[in-house]
Amino acid sequence: MGASPVSARLLAVGELAPGRSALLLRLPELIAGLRPGHALHLLHAEAGGYRLRRVAPVTQVDLIAGSVQVALQPRADGGRDSLAELTPGAQLSVVGPIGQPIEVPTDALQILVVTDSEGFAWVRFLVTALATAGRSVVLLIEAHTAAEVPSASLLPESVEILVATKDGSLGHQGGAVDLIAQYAEWADQVIASGESELLSAVTRALRASRKPDRISATAKRRGQGAGVARLQLLVAHEVGCGSGVCGGCTYRNATVNVRLCREGPAVPALGGAASKRGAR
Amino acid sequence: MGASPVSARLLAVGELAPGRSALLLRLPELIAGLRPGHALHLLHAEAGGYRLRRVAPVTQVDLIAGSVQVALQPRADGGRDSLAELTPGAQLSVVGPIGQPIEVPTDALQILVVTDSEGFAWVRFLVTALATAGRSVVLLIEAHTAAEVPSASLLPESVEILVATKDGSLGHQGGAVDLIAQYAEWADQVIASGESELLSAVTRALRASRKPDRISATAKRRGQGAGVARLQLLVAHEVGCGSGVCGGCTYRNATVNVRLCREGPAVPALGGAASKRGAR
Amino acid sequence: MGERLAPGSVSSAVSLGGAHPLRLERPIVTASGTLGFGAEASELVDLRDVGLFVTRGVSLAARGGPGLPRVVEVPGGLLHAIGRENPGVDEVIDRHASAWRAAPCAVAVSLVATETKSLERLIARFESRADQVRADAYELDLTVPCDALNGARWERSLEEATRFIHAARASTELPLIVKVSPDAVSVRALGEAAADAGADLLSVSGSPIGFLPNRSRTGGALAEGLGELSGPLIRPRALAAIVEARGTLPIIGGGGIGSPADALDYFAAGAFAVSLGSALWADPALPRAVLESARRSAAARGLSQIGELAGLALGGAELRVRG
Amino acid sequence: MGERLAPGSVSSAVSLGGAHPLRLERPIVTASGTLGFGAEASELVDLRDVGLFVTRGVSLAARGGPGLPRVVEVPGGLLHAIGRENPGVDEVIDRHASAWRAAPCAVAVSLVATETKSLERLIARFESRADQVRADAYELDLTVPCDALNGARWERSLEEATRFIHAARASTELPLIVKVSPDAVSVRALGEAAADAGADLLSVSGSPIGFLPNRSRTGGALAEGLGELSGPLIRPRALAAIVEARGTLPIIGGGGIGSPADALDYFAAGAFAVSLGSALWADPALPRAVLESARRSAAARGLSQIGELAGLALGGAELRVRG
């Protein structure tokens, strides 16, 4: 049977930004295996016992305390999130990790990360790990208004953060894409996460700059031939079977066919690796 | 606009019997007007803000502490009761009182009350008030098995309690109706509450004993002509408009047409008062 | 999208229907049966916040109802069976017509009939007492059993429903609202038939049927057995029905609205006005809250009328309706 | 009611259907599409606790699916649109037929087609590769769009659905399950048409359609727009459909089962077996838990077979079906 559920104690309910809840869980059993890009499934009980596997990206890991922070994704139906109303001490049933770690080749020293208020939950752990490992990281973050921008205190000081807000209330007025040009050449590796409009805009902006993909050892082992794509998109999904069988999380385009719950969240863009097929 | 909601703090979650939850609420605003027979509407919020007026009978009132105990009725669909999972300190929105006090003529000194594990919530306050006022009260209580019988500690010592269980695990083996004969003549007034099978059985058992109805002052004032019926049935309803307009709680038979949320919960049986029509 | 407007400047009036237009000061309708026949409605809700009050169902002769329980809670809402109980047209007029005349909003009478003959006599009865009766529209309830379909609802047969709508149209010049539920044989086909018959509005806001056994599973949770469903659990299905019906007639959308945010979904799916039902019992201020949030939403999009919110979610291209 | 039995002594096997009986060791069916085509199903659920595994929908040619999002949460369940995506019959047989042969339970293949010609060729394809393919039954999916109804589902037209069922029946001798949802034009009429056509079982377990706008209300929450609903929110409506269909064909009941207690409602409403779908994802042990609670419930009533639970809620008299 798939990974069996683990019981986790809720330590605290916090916020990455206003309205973006994050749960701090006591999770000694799973913590060692968690890497940036991983998510956990929170088995949230509906009325009458029907439980859903709700995808919660891992935003921070504290190996000493044995605690893991996960973000609650906003629901497409705008529904009230009952998990955000739990009080510390509550028990939660968790399964995971879901998906694969995000691959950043060891020789990629300058990393550009582009995100928005929804995508931030998928890159916080990555940016923190890369910066702590001494790589130079630039984070472009886009939001409608200043209030939606996560606080810089959530990331290591060494990370260079540029903010763009639609209403100009903070940083550059406009979208993160306006700021990409100056970093496109500089970056060895680019990672984008957030609304689909942002992902397409970043892909278009980078298509112009012709840097070759980097070939890395791990990429070969995983039969992905042409190495890690220079641009990786982190695609989110909300809920599903988590076992690759329902087709609910399949991201498909001309070159890729990725099941986000198995091979996601990273999807190679700009003709990177050969189609990442579900290996069996 | 109808009675406006009052905010009540949840002091404790208790049990009248296993699986029969009762909430202790801090409710200074409403407490003075509460009488046996009254219920409160708990405005329980469903997902997305849709709130229901859920009927909760008042089981005990503590005038000094300003606290009111109400019982959570089991749901017909057997659904999990999210109110029973609230933790002390939670705020609840309450409207009421709903319905009318149960009328027991002052000259009725010997009262027989017949109930089951579901009906007990509707008679606890009444039996306590009558016994404290010095009347002699006999309570016949029926349950499938001993575990479902509420503990005697919930009632004043002066109340004489006889138990009947279907499986004979406690008291008489069989139904409460088997025990009525010895009290039918003795009782000046009979009140029954619980499943419809019990209500019909009690009505049949009492039809035999021909005691006249008692005429009381209050009955005249309320235009009920022939005085308080000797047998009153307390009929429960789960949820509804609470304002007498939706028709969801109408108890109708040859002689009565009562809207439980307005004229209930007591319904005269055995041709008591003239049809209690919604006064307008 | 135009630039932002001040919410206050957004007009809330909507004028719906062609040959017999119905003008509502506010795009808010009360669902039949949830606020009674009239006399007691304003005890619960301030009708000044409402555009159209729809009465509880009225039939030619009195209709009795089933025993208790008639309304039980289910996950996400209510299961209920009142059986369109009412004292009959004359009794209702005697006691409630004065409340209709005094109402600060438009009033529609909900017509209940199980065959066309009594429908025609029911409307004739209302029209014959026009001196006392102030009705701005009739709502024809297609979610009522039809004798010819041995108890199945009118909306389950396109043929019977069409005949029923024509009978109503031929009996009155007042604006005619045809009310259906997502259980209709095809909400789109019924909308087209209603438009062809000259009806003015389609109210896609009815209750689908439902059933639950009682806890001991030896009978139904309701005395009646089968019942009707209300509340959030029917919202996604109701919204799909509104999308299916788009373009046949101007739509009043409802069934499952629990909050102002829910109501915006119904405008976005194609409704020009929203019907609020069982949510009103616990939230009598909901009409005003829905009005304000619809104003804010229109203002933020630079729209000067709430009616322009209708169908925003469907964009230009007709949403591929495969339902 | 007979006196109590020991739960262990209650038999769980059911043999359903007349001319082509389908024997299930356990009255538990997995809903198509929720456990995949076969190869990976037993990674999630122990198929020894299941009576019938129904594959994800398979069509003659490969079908692509819509963009993301394809599955979103709604109050009380899920809204989803996968578009019956699959690699086509040959690809599925190549990769999953071995898993079907090894399955410790009966296997039914779910047939997806938008017109009868390709349905006939699809079944012929399966029958021509009978040496590799072990299928104990076919499930004909009437909740798929039908070309002749410009995209509306087969189940929305009694005429098209009847022709479709006859085409399937004429193409195979295997037990034939006809799968419908509460959106069917009339679940009862479809059950009768299926029985007349010689089908063996009616699975009243499909997803009704649903819609929700996205949060900014400028498009749908799903890329596809209209989608399908699963989970507890469809339970009361699914149970009413089961009550409506009672007596036409033996019924597999499902759609909205979240717990063993829920499953007992479906037996009580008339089902001989229950279909478990999206609840399996988070509760893989649900089949065993449902089996045990059904055994206990039958034993408590002195019934020696779980199948005897079917229709208990409807008592002797046919429940007045007015739906």
Ligand SMILES: Cc1cc2nc3c(=O)[nH]c(=O)nc-3n(C[C@H](O)[C@H](O)[C@H](O)COP(=O)(O)OP(=O)(O)OC[C@H]3O[C@@H](n4cnc5c(N)ncnc54)[C@H](O)[C@@H]3O)c2cc1C
């Ligand atoms: C043309 C085509 C389109 C498909 N579209 C989808 C889809 O949109 N969503 C979906 O869930 N499944 C799609 N599939 C099938 C999909 O790859 C798996 O069947 C599905 O993801 C479930 O995995 P599985 O267990 O069936 O097979 P897996 O264990 O995932 O193996 C997939 C197998 O299917 C074949 N395959 C998968 N993808 C492709 C491809 N892009 N091109 C060629 N062959 C491929 C390969 O032979 C591969 O071995 C498609 C398959 C094909 C051939």
Ligand SMILES: Cc1cc2nc3c(=O)[nH]c(=O)nc-3n(C[C@H](O)[C@H](O)[C@H](O)COP(=O)(O)OP(=O)(O)OC[C@H]3O[C@@H](n4cnc5c(N)ncnc54)[C@H](O)[C@@H]3O)c2cc1C
């Ligand atoms: C024959 C009949 C059967 C009815 N059955 C029901 C029912 O099952 N459920 C229901 O909700 N409503 C029933 N009613 C109507 C009901 O009494 C009210 O209309 C309803 O309760 C809502 O109250 P209201 O605001 O309309 O009128 P109210 O303010 O409740 O006044 C009710 C009026 O209806 C008449 N009435 C009510 N009950 C009876 C009766 N039993 N016999 C004769 N006249 C009566 C009286 O003139 C009375 O003044 C029935 C009415 C009649 C005449």
Ligand SMILES: Cc1cc2nc3c(=O)[nH]c(=O)nc-3n(C[C@H](O)[C@H](O)[C@H](O)COP(=O)(O)O)c2cc1C
């Ligand atoms: C108690 C009750 C009584 C109802 N009576 C009627 C009625 O008389 N006529 C009618 O057309 N609809 C009736 N309905 C259905 C409502 O008009 C509405 O279609 C349904 O409740 C769905 O809307 P909601 O989810 O907003 O409540 C009734 C609903 C309830 C809950």
Ligand SMILES: Cc1cc2nc3c(=O)[nH]c(=O)nc-3n(C[C@H](O)[C@H](O)[C@H](O)COP(=O)(O)O)c2cc1C
């Ligand atoms: C992700 C997903 C994929 C589905 N795919 C199919 C399918 O391929 N064929 C089919 O007949 N039903 C399909 N269904 C519908 C299920 O078989 C079932 O009818 C529905 O989920 C209701 O049952 P439930 O509430 O128990 O999940 C799918 C459901 C889901 C959630």
Ligand code: FES
């Ligand atoms: S969630 Fe079902 S395939 Fe990924």
Ligand code: FES
């Ligand atoms: S609950 Fe609506 S009339 Fe009593």
